[in-house]
Amino acid sequence: MTLKLYNSLTKKKELFKPISKREVKIYSCGPTVYNYIHIGNHRTFLMSDFLKRALKFNKHNIKHIMNITDIGHLTSDADSGEDKMLAAAKKERKSVWDIAKFYTDAFKNDLKSLNIIAPNKFTRATEHIRAQITMIKRLEKNGFTYIKDGNVYFDTSKYSNKKLGGGNIKQRARVKKDPNKKQQNDFVLWFTKSKFQDQDMKWDSPWGLGYPGWHIECSAMATKFLGTQFDIHTGGEDLKQIHHNNEIAQSEAATSQKPWVNYWVHGAFLVNKNKGKMARSSGDFVTIPNLETAGFDALDFRYLTLGTHYRKQMLFSETALKSAQSARKKLFSTYIELRSGGRGSLKSTKLGDKYFKQFTDSVNDDLNLPKALATTWAVLNDKKVPDKEKVYLLLRFDNIFGFNLRKLKSKSIPFRIKRLAEKRLKARLKKDFKTADKLRKMLKAKGYEIEDTIKSYVLKRK
Ligand code: AMP
Ligand code: ZN
Numbered sequence: 183m184t185l186k187l188y189n190s191l192t193k194k195k196e197l198f199k200p201i202s203k204r205e206v207k208i209y210s211c212g213p214t215v216y217n218y219i220h221i222g223n224h225r226t227f228l229m230s231d232f233l234k235r236a237l238k239f240n241k242h243n244i245k246h247i248m249n250i251t252d253i254g255h256l257t258s259d260a261d262s263g264e265d266k267m268l269a270a271a272k273k274e275r276k277s278v279w280d281i282a283k284f285y286t287d288a289f290k291n292d293l294k295s296l297n298i299i300a301p302n303k304f305t306r307a308t309e310h311i312r313a314q315i316t317m318i319k320r321l322e323k324n325g326f327t328y329i330k331d332g333n334v335y336f337d338t339s340k341y342s343n344k345k346l347g348g349g350n351i352k353q354r355a356r357v358k359k360d361p362n363k364k365q366q367n368d369f370v371l372w373f374t375k376s377k378f379q380d381q382d383m384k385w386d387s388p389w390g391l392g393y394p395g396w397h398i399e400c401s402a403m404a405t406k407f408l409g410t411q412f413d414i415h416t417g418g419e420d421l422k423q424i425h426h427n428n429e430i431a432q433s434e435a436a437t438s439q440k441p442w443v444n445y446w447v448h449g450a451f452l453v454n455k456n457k458g459k460m461a462r463s464s465g466d467f468v469t470i471p472n473l474e475t476a477g478f479d480a481l482d483f484r485y486l487t488l489g490t491h492y493r494k495q496m497l498f499s500e501t502a503l504k505s506a507q508s509a510r511k512k513l514f515s516t517y518i519e520l521r522s523g524g525r526g527s528l529k530s531t532k533l534g535d536k537y538f539k540q541f542t543d544s545v546n547d548d549l550n551l552p553k554a555l556a557t558t559w560a561v562l563n564d565k566k567v568p569d570k571e572k573v574y575l576l577l578r579f580d581n582i583f584g585f586n587l588r589k590l591k592s593k594s595i596p597f598r599i600k601r602l603a604e605k606r607l608k609a610r611l612k613k614d615f616k617t618a619d620k621l622r623k624m625l626k627a628k629g630y631e632i633e634d635t636i637k638s639y640v641l642k643r644k
Contacts, residue, residue, distance in 0.1 A: 185240050185546045188493060190346055190422060190446040195548050200413050205243040207412035209404040214251040215285035216270040219292060220467035221459035221498065222452035222482055223365055226418040228484060229449040229492045231298045235582045236545050247407045248301040249400055252282035252308050253383050278382045292470040297584045303407060303414035307399040311385045314394045314402040318371045320436045330362040332375030333548055334389050335433055338367045343431035346446060353615055369428050370395035401533040408438040414445045422448050441560050452496045464587045478507055481585060485510040488551045488583065515633055515640040517587050520573045534571040537561045545582055554582065595641050599630055
């Protein structure tokens with residue numbers, strides 16, 4: 183099997199080759215925990231999840247690290263604006279530490295609801311200050327830094343930082359010019375004096391009491407846990423030009439090893455109706471608990487994300503989510519029905535093998551999951567594929583989709599209800615629709631919804 187991935191470094195689809203056969207090392211930029219994580223963020227976290235599943239599907243072991251940004255992440259990625267954590271703490275009248283803990287817990291709950299496989303380790307920026315200081319010291323020793331007005335800056339004229347393209351801060355109109363910077367693309371590694379004198383989170387350092395700039399945490403923690411060179415780095419497309427270019431520059435400058443990372447995988451945005459990027463700063467965002475309150479399951483959102491390739495913008499709407507919900511429910515009930523359909527040994531057919539190959543080819547073609555999903559429905563709708571094989575294929579496909587079908591329980595239904603349902607099925611198959619309707623109403627009154635399938639039915643508690 184040969185997994186191809188689009189690499190933002192080379193702007194090409196490339197055959198994935200791990201550095202070591204033992205395990206694939208992945209780092210994902212995690213959330214900044216100053217507010218709830220929205221479904222746009224989760225689209226990106228789901229992308230990393232599908233990527234990990236695709237790697238496992240291709241028999242790779244994985245070591246995955248994700249950071250939690252729980253300090254000094256400013257509203258602008260050019261070291262200006264407000265400290266998001268501090269602003270949230272003031273608004274909610276809590277300490278920054280409490281804010282970080284509350285939203286980290288909420289984030290982890292979302293991951294569980296979405297069936298996202300947890301990373302091997304979450305690394306919190308506040309827990310690895312020493313690693314960040316060590317990296318800044320190394321950069322200082324190697325001559326890549328300067329100090330201005332108490333802050334330590336990375337000097338981009340000493341190391342080119344445009345491997346992921348573009349990203350010239352000067353061209354970004356809304357960013358204010360920082361007079362301390364030699365080049366506007368330079369960035370802060372360590373703050374001692376800044377606008378945020380009331381910052382709660384401060385640590386001793388060779389440059390004075392202060393706190394790290396936000397890019398350094400990813401470089402320091404990724405290097406600490408994955409080594410000076412590793413396989414894959416993921417994140418949303420908004421991080422590419424500044425955050426990730428800066429990560430590359432400082433990591434390679436600190437370790438003198440390049441490339442720091444072999445494959446950069448970036449996900450496109452989830453956008454609102456007006457085509458704007460869903461963002462926490464706008465206040466207009468949707469969370470997983472919001473969806474659950476509105477009667478959806480987090481897995482409906484998971485299903486929805488399968489419909490758009492990860493490098494294409496995804497338009498979110500309630501209508502789209504509703505159709506994802508019915509498709510997801512149909513998938514689950516079809517699986518339960520097929521599973522209950524019979525024993526006997528599995529004999530794979532040529533047709534089943536053809537579908538499996540088609541599915542694998544789509545997954546391995548830079549995670550073409552919309553196509554993989556289409557193949558799944560083609561299998562389920564193909565009368566020539568035996569039911570037993572459908573179950574087998576569905577479970578293998580689910581290793582990528584991550585619905586945990588294997589764990590789905592058909593809820594036990596009282597005998598008297600089953601008897602009514604059986605009577606109704608007989609009536610329906612005899613085309614006695616009057617009786618069938620009457621029985622459906624009786625079932626409904628007893629709290630059961632009946633969904634028809636071709637030869638049978640699925641009963642659900644309302
Ligand atoms: P943040 O907490 O803002 O650093 O975001 C966490 C992750 O979500 C990052 O990888 C971002 O690139 C990603 N992200 C933010 N907004 C969106 C969006 N609207 N659609 C997809 N990914 C997003
Ligand atoms: Zn990062």
